[in-house]
Amino acid sequence: MRLGRGFRVLWSANALSNLADGIAFVSMPLLAASVTDDPRLVAGLATLYALVRLLVALPIGVWVDRFDRRTLLVAANLLRGCSLLGLALAIQFGVLTLLILYAAMAVVATLESMADNAASAILPSLVDRERLDSANGKVAAAQLVADEFAGPPLGGFLFAVAAAMPVFAMGGLWAVAGLAALALPIRNAVRRGEETGSARRSLAVEVREGTVWLARHRIVGSLALIGALASVGYMLPFSILVLFAEERLGLDGTGYGLLLAWSALGGLLGTFLAAQLRTWPGYRWTIAASLALGAATLGGLAVTTHAIVAGVLLALYILHATVWNVCAQSLRHRLIPDELLGRVGASTRVLSLLGLAVGATLGGLLGSIDLAIPVAVGGGVFVVCCTVAAVTLSGQVGAAPQ
Incomplete structure (x- = not known):
């Protein structure tokens, strides 16, 4: 089709x-x-x-x-x-x-x-x-x-x-x-205030409407929480990855570029697999399994010093990230009412951006002690993400918007 x-x-x-x-x-x-x-x-x-x-x-x-x-x-x-x-x-x-x-x-x-x-x-x-x-x-x-x-x-x-x-x-x-x-x-947005002829509400009121809806919706709110945590887990290792590749894997600038290019191939594979993977176990277990893969790959990366092994692990890591992102985005598109897609999406994006900032800061601090620590801690964060997904993403995950 x-x-x-x-x-x-x-x-x-x-x-x-x-x-x-x-x-x-x-x-x-x-x-x-x-x-x-x-x-x-x-x-x-x-x-x-x-x-x-x-x-x-x-x-x-x-x-x-x-x-x-x-x-x-x-x-x-x-x-x-x-x-x-x-x-x-x-x-x-x-x-x-x-x-x-x-x-x-x-x-x-x-x-x-x-x-x-x-x-x-x-x-x-x-x-x-x-x-x-x-x-x-x-x-x-x-x-x-x-x-x-x-x-x-x-x-x-x-x-x-x-x-x-x-x-x-x-x-x-x-x-x-x-x-x-x-x-x-062209699809003009129809808003409740306009339908009743009332005055347009302030930005603050409308922002609050989106954030309150997000906080009250169990599944979409859980996806936002997982996304924020996953952003922390992502930036913990990737904020110091160039140093990790140089000191732990022995790669120069060219080798680091090749490592990133190879890992991106895993993400490309994930874009084609995501739709097929979720058809059998459903969104809940596809997301949980992908986050578990992210935890496992970072755990392996923290202990390896072999560049080829690291390349395979990073490719699998980016594959997990792509599958998780595609499934999470599709779920949001299924569950968020059309008139709230912009505001709920914005609130979710703010949480993810804050997670990236926290992860980058922690990655630098922990990396100053040992470069393997932020990688291992990132794996631990994904264990938490996997647990949250398995516990909260239950019920009629693909139901119509509420």
């Missing part, structure tokens, strides 16, 4: 946007390093990006539920394209400063949050419930290929040719993604 024209349009727009993201992953730090040699200011670009996404997530969730999501997706991508065009011209004419680069990154981070939330909220309206796993798997596959395999090397190559080229490429890709999204159907 095909997923339909609407999904193909959304998938294409997402793929183009993801490719731009992959180029940005390499080229934006290179641009920062071309402006300043202060490592704090170079790293500050990534810090700014994370902070902006955290700050804007909740209000954007409200807008995604208030307004037509297709319009927001189109506008976010077109505006990203325009902002990058301005940045590229600043580079081309030799007027680029760190302030301009930081401002461009803040704009991109804000618009990326809007595009991601709107695209996720649109998907359930384009795909039959029975095809949500397959649809989310295809979206994840495109993101993985663009972010991990195609975008970074392309960004590095373009930057080597000319500093402005990857920025022009990113702007063009985002602009084309916005134009492609124009082919999506």
Whole structure:
């Protein structure tokens, strides 16, 4: 059964946007390093990006539920394209400063949050419930290929040719993604306040409505809790993985890059397996088993010093992460009412972003004692995630939205 024209349009727009993201992953730090040699200011670009996404997530969730999501997706991508065009011209004419680069990154981070939330909220309206796993798997596959395999090397190559080229490429890709999204159907959001003719509620009230719904829904709330914990577990080892690969596995920079590329292949396999894996045991045990795999692979990684063994373990780890993410996203799409998809998704994303920050901080602190400790502790966090999933994700997991 095909997923339909609407999904193909959304998938294409997402793929183009993801490719731009992959180029940005390499080229934006290179641009920062071309402006300043202060490592704090170079790293500050990534810090700014994370902070902006955290700050804007909740209000954007409200807008995604208030307004037509297709319009927001189109506008976010077109505006990203325009902002990058301005940045590229600043580079081309030799007027680029760190302030301009930081401002461009803040704009991109804000618009990326809007595009991601709107695209996720649109998907359930384009795909039959029975095809949500397959649809989310295809979206994840495109993101993985663009972010991990195609975008970074392309960004590095373009930057080597000319500093402005990857920025022009990113702007063009985002602009084309916005134009492609124009082919999506328009579905104006209908809100209870508008139906009764009452005045629009404040942002704070609407944000609270989403967070309260999330806290009260056993399954979706549990998924959010598991996601936050899993983010801590993920960042514990990955925040120091480059040092782990160098000191424990004996890999140089090239070897580390190959290790990451190999591990991404496991994630790509997971995008194709997720829909098939969950059909027999169901969401509950597929999620629990995938989280158990994450715990086991990190436990093995903590004690190995063999690069090939580490590569296999990391590939299995990324496979688990992909299966978990596809299943969790499909469950959210099944269970969250359409009028709350933006706000509940935003609240979930905030918890995950906070988990990433906590995990990175703990990873650095524990890694200063021994590089194997954050890897082992990350495995322990996934044991907790597995237990929470097995206990809480019971009952009619695939039931209709409440």
